[in-house]
Amino acid sequence: MIFSLEALQARKGDSLILHYGDPSSPNFIVIDGGPDGVYASSLRPRLAQLHRKWKNEDDDKLHLEMVMISHIDDDHINGILDWMMEIERDRAVSCNIATLWYNSFDAVLQNTAQEMRSKVAALADEVAARGERQGDSLSLLSARVIAASVGQGRELRERADAIGINLNGGFEGLVAVPEAGKATVRRAAGLKLHVAGPNLARLEALRKEWDEHVRKHPDPVVVA
Numbered sequence: 001m002i003f004s005l006e007a008l009q010a011r012k013g014d015s016l017i018l019h020y021g022d023p024s025s026p027n028f029i030v031i032d033g034g035p036d037g038v039y040a041s042s043l044r045p046r047l048a049q050l051h052r053k054w055k056n057e058d059d060d061k062l063h064l065e066m067v068m069i070s071h072i073d074d075d076h077i078n079g080i081l082d083w084m085m086e087i088e089r090d091r092a093v094s095c096n097i098a099t100l101w102y103n104s105f106d107a108v109l110q111n112t113a114q115e116m117r118s119k120v121a122a123l124a125d126e127v128a129a130r131g132e133r134q135g136d137s138l139s140l141l142s143a144r145v146i147a148a149s150v151g152q153g154r155e156l157r158e159r160a161d162a163i164g165i166n167l168n169g170g171f172e173g174l175v176a177v178p179e180a181g182k183a184t185v186r187r188a189a190g191l192k193l194h195v196a197g198p199n200l201a202r203l204e205a206l207r208k209e210w211d212e213h214v215r216k217h218p219d220p221v222v223v224a
Helices: 038-054 072-090 106-123 121-130 140-163 200-216
Strands: 001-005 016-021 028-030 062-064 066-068 095-097 183-186 192-194
Touching: 028 038, 028 062, 038 062, 038 072, 072 140, 106 140, 106 200
Parallel strands: 028 066, 062 095
Antiparallel strands: 001 016, 016 028, 183 192
16 A cells, blocks of 8 residues: 655645555545646646546546645645646546535634625735825735635636536535544545634634624725
């Protein structure tokens, strides 16, 4: 049996591939895709290598047991978004993705998502319009990064849904731990994943805190 984590060249971000199971027929899980350019330079070529060696002869596809995204920051999500766009255009390495594990911030916040997105979308323009002054709570660069990351997270969910990728397999909704107990998910070849967080009770507390915070502080900089 094998269990090894391969780190791809991902510049300032992360892009990993977990290899596990039978060495003669291994399973693969892709974790994060790095920032802009990493999909083309590192992730796509490595998927092509794996496809040539381990593709299923029946359907000519590389089976991926899971794609997992740790969080929405650009240096983790950008490469996965590039990959989903290539899949939509039928230009990607031929893969069968069993499930995508990803908790987007708007899914965590549920019905407050649209309000959050609309405020953050206007954030960069507002900071740019007033100019960066000493003491500003958020720089223009930070504003643009936040706005971009939130948009990327929403776009990824929409593209994965359009492609027909199963989202958060093994869970109803978010990948999360019940209020009492623990969450263990079994995948192919005997792999067991123990989810450490987030906790559903804490998520509910976050939603309430978010609603109250936005009500008291509608300024986009504070919201971000």
